[in-house]
Amino acid sequence: MATKFVSQRNIRFLLYEVMQAQRLADWPRFSEYDQESFDMMLDTAHRLSSEVLFPALRELDLEPPRFEDGKVLVRPMVRQFLSQAGEGGWVGATFAYEQGGLQLPVMINTACNFMFCAANYSATAYLGLITGATRLILTFGSEELQETYVPAMLEGRWQGTMALTEPQAGSSLADVAVSAEPTDEGHYLISGQKIFISAGDHDGADNVVHLMLARIKGAPAGVKGISLFVVPKLRPEGGELVSNDLATAGLFHKMGYRGCPIVQLSMGENNDCRGWLVGEPHRGLACMFQMMNEARISVGKAACAVASTAYYASLQYSQERLQGRPLGAKDPAQPQVPLIRHADIKRMLLMQRAVVEGSLSLILQAAWYADLHSHGPEEGREEAFLLLDLLTPVVKSYPSEMGVIATSAAVQILGGYGYTDEFPVEQLYRDMRIHPIHEGTTGIQGMDLLGRKAKMHQGRALKLFVQEVGRDIAAAEGVEALAPQAQRLTVAMGLLRQATEAKMALAAEGELENFLSDATLYLELFGLVAIAWQWLKQGLAAASALEGEPSQAEQDFYNGKLATMRYFFAYELPKAHGLAQRLGEDDGLTVAVQAEHFAD
């Protein structure tokens, strides 16, 4: 059975050789860190991943949560892991010291959490949700809310959630209808239904703290009338936890990611579900969105992680499975060769590796911007924020969409065996499929990128991106082994510019439907360019390392990097031409097609 799910060598390559994470320790916020402490954290994360999480990967799939007598029952490992995560300091690792955190750079925490996700995405989701909810309370909550909820959450004893979705309000959060009625006692009375709430109820935690969007009675319609509340399952009262009139109405059975429940919640059936306002009234979505960037990057990371696990499973299989002979060797008396000797198999391995390592690089790049924005030198902060904001939809969507294709290739390499549950890849393929959906579907991300991000501040973010990429292209042009790729990326950047101009022209003409009808394709084009950029950066680091005299194993590693980079530029990036062609056309084909045309 497969044992490897991430490459520790690659993680260190990306952190130290490509991103120069060592630089983080120069900033006051991270002054207590150095590379040795980063390494110890990465080692510890890897151990937890391989000894606690990975062995339970299949168990959580085969024995999903059950709903019995109004309770959601999960595997005992969930409680065990959350308590280990609490004790280990993982819940609040990136928080400030005074908030009970360790001021760990987002970049290092992202690398650690990537390993957790690769080992077991379902189990890690519980942890991620506690962290996100705790951060919201710490950022926007009153002192009282912080004192009441944060300690137990940091210890991993209380689950946190993000409760946005309702039956009629999925992508369209403007339609959130759960209501909040003010009282004289400082709290609100909450009533309504939430749906699909991850980790929304389970017996692996002693309480569940929902960070819930609701509408204060009389608030304006639309997104400007939505507020954020803490709504606990059990509320502390007189030193005890009492029921808060929040019932679990049901549990959904999912295609994958089956270890973590998504529940339907019913609030206020007895008119006694209390919620406490977080931040200003009617500003709930703004608060939530501050976290949403983080959550969206987390989805990209999780998608990349699942693809990593599938890649290593298929790689190992391709080295062991004997099937077929080299094309020239037709002697049936000769033994068969391992699959990895066939070019088509190597193509599928390279594709997976290009997606996994290209995505991880972009995710760490985003983490770098996050650290830079919050704690870097003053002069770079604003630009870092704009770049992070621009890239967030790409960081979320490229790994999610391409992860589906990459895990499918892993199944393909295993042939018929891949389609059975004797091997883990079929689970990983199912686990992957959530990522283009939750935290904003790919369609919504496309509209966010083209409709908002590309235009914001008169296109300033986009200009900064062009500059960032341009710098690395210039560096690569001077390296013989990278010059052809630098050239191709220059062309692709040109295609992106033309596509942006064509779309912006439509926007200027007020053709809103037409402007955004192919936003998903624009997102795809942007993803190709961004990942190509990351591969060029990796190429630069690998080429420079090969100039030293690395050991044979290290040479293999760097040459593998260069081969995967060349693969990306030869097989993936050319897709930009097809996308650009369509994006340059303004016939509004899909807008024009009528619902009636699908009649039969």
Add this chain to the structure above:
Amino acid sequence: MNIVVCIKQVPDTESVIKIAGDGKSIDTGDIKWVMNPYDEFGVEEALRIVKDQGGEVTVVGAGPARVVEALRTALAMGADKAVHIQDDDLYGADPIAVAKMLAKAIEPLSPDVVFFGQRAVDDDSGVVSSAVAEYLGMPQLSVITKLEIADGKVKGTRPIEGQTVVLEASLPAVISAQKGLNEPRYASLPGIMKAKKKPLETKTPADLGAERSDFIEIATLNPPPDRAPGKTVEGETAQELAANLAKLLKEEAKVI
């Protein structure tokens, strides 16, 4: 309770081990190094004892500069301080030579208990703990899966073929830990941050007044033989398959 835990740094079992050109040592170039897993049981047990009974845990390791990483891991788990005997040639040396150095470093610490792992997963020699006990003039309880310390006495349990033997000695004593003694904790993130500030003393063999005395040397290291290809048992019916399997097990594998 003053406790010393000896720690050896060994290749991670996931590392690919290659025999070096001299045929007597391993190629250490691309190896990832970790704390010997059996030593983790010792660290964990020591931490539990001082939590209950008070005291201090000192970890001691010998070898090249990289050994500091393993010592820091123990500090991150919760040990109080560390002593590193720095000597580049000590990795792969005669276990007796290593034991002598360790004993010299441990003696001035006047421990009540000295923990070792029951063996190191790299060379499997299992000699060092006993030799240190001899040099220090302490009793040794070896391959221990359960331990009690009270009233200046130590009681340890060793499993033997499904039975157990319970050993008792007065303190100070040397204990070598076996899997099952406890469930070692993971280093916590706060622990890792604290570890950097804990005292770590580096000593050379000369500082310790220890002389190398190697009685044995490694003659050759041989890689494991290539795995023989598997064999498919032939047969039309279940009975025939079973009979052929039994025949193979008896005549070829010679296991029945």
